[in-house]
Amino acid sequence: MGQPGQVPPPSRQLTDxxxxxxxxxxxxxxxxxxxxxxxxxxxxxFNRSQVLLESATxxxxxxxxxxxxxxxxxxxxxxxxxxxxxxxxxDTLSTCILEGVSKPGIFSLGGVTRNLKLTxxxxxxxxxxxxxxxxxxxxxxxxxxxxxxIRKVDNGDLCVVGEHEKANTDPQTAQKI
Amino acid sequence: MGQPGQVPPPSRQLTDxxxxxxxxxxxxxxxxxxxxxxxxxxxxxFNRSQVLLESATxxxxxxxxxxxxxxxxxxxxxxxxxxxxxxxxxDTLSTCILEGVSKPGIFSLGGVTRNLKLTxxxxxxxxxxxxxxxxxxxxxxxxxxxxxxIRKVDNGDLCVVGEHEKANTDPQTAQKI
Amino acid sequence: MGQPGQVPPPSRQLTDxxxxxxxxxxxxxxxxxxxxxxxxxxxxxFNRSQVLLESATxxxxxxxxxxxxxxxxxxxxxxxxxxxxxxxxxDTLSTCILEGVSKPGIFSLGGVTRNLKLTxxxxxxxxxxxxxxxxxxxxxxxxxxxxxxIRKVDNGDLCVVGEHEKANTDPQTAQKI
Amino acid sequence: MGQPGQVPPPSRQLTDxxxxxxxxxxxxxxxxxxxxxxxxxxxxxFNRSQVLLESATxxxxxxxxxxxxxxxxxxxxxxxxxxxxxxxxxDTLSTCILEGVSKPGIFSLGGVTRNLKLTxxxxxxxxxxxxxxxxxxxxxxxxxxxxxxIRKVDNGDLCVVGEHEKANTDPQTAQKI
Numbered sequence: 001m002g003q004p005g006q007v008p009p010p011s012r013q014l015t016d017x018x019x020x021x022x023x024x025x026x027x028x029x030x031x032x033x034x035x036x037x038x039x040x041x042x043x044x045x046f047n048r049s050q051v052l053l054e055s056a057t058x059x060x061x062x063x064x065x066x067x068x069x070x071x072x073x074x075x076x077x078x079x080x081x082x083x084x085x086x087x088x089x090x091d092t093l094s095t096c097i098l099e100g101v102s103k104p105g106i107f108s109l110g111g112v113t114r115n116l117k118l119t120x121x122x123x124x125x126x127x128x129x130x131x132x133x134x135x136x137x138x139x140x141x142x143x144x145x146x147x148x149x150i151r152k153v154d155n156g157d158l159c160v161v162g163e164h165e166k167a168n169t170d171p172q173t174a175q176k177i
Numbered sequence: 178m179g180q181p182g183q184v185p186p187p188s189r190q191l192t193d194x195x196x197x198x199x200x201x202x203x204x205x206x207x208x209x210x211x212x213x214x215x216x217x218x219x220x221x222x223f224n225r226s227q228v229l230l231e232s233a234t235x236x237x238x239x240x241x242x243x244x245x246x247x248x249x250x251x252x253x254x255x256x257x258x259x260x261x262x263x264x265x266x267x268d269t270l271s272t273c274i275l276e277g278v279s280k281p282g283i284f285s286l287g288g289v290t291r292n293l294k295l296t297x298x299x300x301x302x303x304x305x306x307x308x309x310x311x312x313x314x315x316x317x318x319x320x321x322x323x324x325x326x327i328r329k330v331d332n333g334d335l336c337v338v339g340e341h342e343k344a345n346t347d348p349q350t351a352q353k354i
Numbered sequence: 355m356g357q358p359g360q361v362p363p364p365s366r367q368l369t370d371x372x373x374x375x376x377x378x379x380x381x382x383x384x385x386x387x388x389x390x391x392x393x394x395x396x397x398x399x400f401n402r403s404q405v406l407l408e409s410a411t412x413x414x415x416x417x418x419x420x421x422x423x424x425x426x427x428x429x430x431x432x433x434x435x436x437x438x439x440x441x442x443x444x445d446t447l448s449t450c451i452l453e454g455v456s457k458p459g460i461f462s463l464g465g466v467t468r469n470l471k472l473t474x475x476x477x478x479x480x481x482x483x484x485x486x487x488x489x490x491x492x493x494x495x496x497x498x499x500x501x502x503x504i505r506k507v508d509n510g511d512l513c514v515v516g517e518h519e520k521a522n523t524d525p526q527t528a529q530k531i
Numbered sequence: 532m533g534q535p536g537q538v539p540p541p542s543r544q545l546t547d548x549x550x551x552x553x554x555x556x557x558x559x560x561x562x563x564x565x566x567x568x569x570x571x572x573x574x575x576x577f578n579r580s581q582v583l584l585e586s587a588t589x590x591x592x593x594x595x596x597x598x599x600x601x602x603x604x605x606x607x608x609x610x611x612x613x614x615x616x617x618x619x620x621x622d623t624l625s626t627c628i629l630e631g632v633s634k635p636g637i638f639s640l641g642g643v644t645r646n647l648k649l650t651x652x653x654x655x656x657x658x659x660x661x662x663x664x665x666x667x668x669x670x671x672x673x674x675x676x677x678x679x680x681i682r683k684v685d686n687g688d689l690c691v692v693g694e695h696e697k698a699n700t701d702p703q704t705a706q707k708i
Contacts, residue, residue: 442615
């Protein structure tokens with residue numbers, strides 16, 4: 001409680017969409033309900049960089065925004081957000097929104113990444129605050145397309161544009177429910 | 178010396194291309210000549226995963242291959258190579274080859290990433306050995322296109338396809354040399 | 355005059371942005387001021403498919419929308435908009451908006467395409483009306499990023515998502531003006 | 532017979548792979564067995580530009596090469612191969628190779644394009660001869676990845692790099708055969 005990066009669930013009743021996004025976000029290691037701690041996997045240190053779930057709106061378009069601070073462990077030798085770290089953030093956090101819009105048989109397991117594409121427009125400097133905005137573009141039976149943006153909080157400058165395409169891995173029997 | 182992942186430079190005389198690739202590879206934290214140790218930046222733990230520079234041929238096409246082992250810190254919750262880790266490996270290691278073919282004014286500073294695109298075809302399981310093959314597709318005055326593949330060593334299966342586009346950041350005055 | 359697909363310039367005073375977009379659009383073979391007729395180049399038959407410039411707002415973000423009808427010459431063997439035709443529409447028409455935001459030395463010559471990426475989400479059937487929405491994402495000194503969407507007019511369904519990256523070709527001396 | 536761009540099937544016995552590629556290629560409007568003539572769809576004028584099926588090897592990797600001449604109807608206002616025409620060539624002709632490696636239930640209907648990505652490295656001038664090389668990267672149950680290159684014949688320069696991802700559309704019942 002009160003620890004950096006840990007966000008208690010809102011006291012009001014969450015919508016189904018919000019609850020699912022929050023559940024997945026917590027499973028990433030953030031928030032009070034965090035259920036994986038210190039597991040040794042490839043990840044951003046969500047607590048250190050204080051990744052906060054800022055908003056989740058069901059839409060359409062479904063949109064989730066996060067805020068974070070660029071900490072030294074996220075940077076490259078130029079002292080700016082590393083391209084691989086931006087890729088990891090977008091890969092991981094855009095999946096939360098897909099969970100939020102999933103249905104039985106359609107991405108309820110989160111799917112697997114097929115394509116990840118990033119365009120780096122401007123550097124995000126060390127210690128700066130940034131906002132990651134994820135949006136659902138299209139969810140089909142087999143593939144889903146998500147997009148993401150990383151912007152600087154102070155001036156709103158667009159720094160990274162991402163596109164994330166996931167393949168559904170729910171069992172086919174479930175698809176017929 | 179003799180520590181895992183540290184590769185001494187070959188005893189024979191290196192070509193100019195090989196020497197440049199090896200220098201950049203060492204600067205990543207690998208090899209005996211490693212000149213950044215424990216710097217706190219976003220990176221794969223090259224020593225733990227034993228990233229080895231396997232071969233460097235000037236071509237054309239210029240090609241560099243690396244071998245590594247998928248360690249727990251590189252995996253996702255499914256126990257396979259994390260998409261963001263694959264992105265980081267390709268971002269970082271394909272730059273070595275670009276250094277190898279650089280000229281004064283043309284990517285001698287390594288450039289900055291403009292686009293990074295990954296297609297994930299098959300999972301790379303924990304503890305498996307993998308090969309990363311990087312190749313120069315085209316180097317222009319302003320942009321360079323690199324491609325990369327991650328294959329399993331045991332059966333040669335292609336697992337990840339990457340495309341890396343970098344923008345030249347050498348000062349313009351240098352370009353006129 | 356009054357022929358299908360020919361749009362007279364609005365009677366009101368155009369903004370500088372609107373005038374530039376309209377000028378480039380006319381140069382594509384549309385509109386009363388069309389200055390290339392029957393030139394034998396690769397193109398959509400803009401008059402037959404009645405490509406209309408619907409709106410142009412300077413923003414940011416700068417956005418231009420077009421409407422068109424899917425005619426037989428635009429289709430594949432399945433009777434839907436051909437992927438190569440969608441690519442041609444986006445390549446050609448997103449350039450108009452780039453002209454609209456150009457400055458001396460920065461894309462005043464329209465630039466050349468470096469990357470074109472299309473994702474096809476749903477078919478656009480023969481005879482249906484569609485809307486093409488082009489938007490400027492970022493214009494730098496060397497590269498510009500544009501995005502585009504093709505939607506069905508009747509239900510607003512998103513059918514094609516495009517990303518168009520252009521390289522500046524204005525002479526460098528001009529860049530110093 | 533003997534008309535430009537019409538290629539009789541080789542007199543020797545074709546392999547199953549070659550026969551399938553040739554059949555699909557003919558269906559595009561090329562070759563003596565061409566079975567769609569003058570159908571009004573979006574297409575390159577294969578006869579005018581003399582698109583020739585040059586070779587087809589089953590591999591792996593499966594590879595098909597074509598040759599063609601850049602005719603005026605394929606060019607942009609700069610007098611070089613139009614980006615939309617290159618996209619159309621790659622979309623259409625890379626599908627032939629996918630037909631060649633199809634099985635019942637797996638892309639026997641040719642699939643539909645999900646993603647098409649092009650990188651333009653160098654212009655291909657009017658009247659020049661070019662070679663299009665298509666290769667199968669990976670064929671899965673749901674998605675297939677193809678790549679393509681356009682090179683100038685005279686000096687071998689790489690001009691366009693393409694990536695084509697198709698989704699399988701064979702009926703699911705067929706997939707269980």
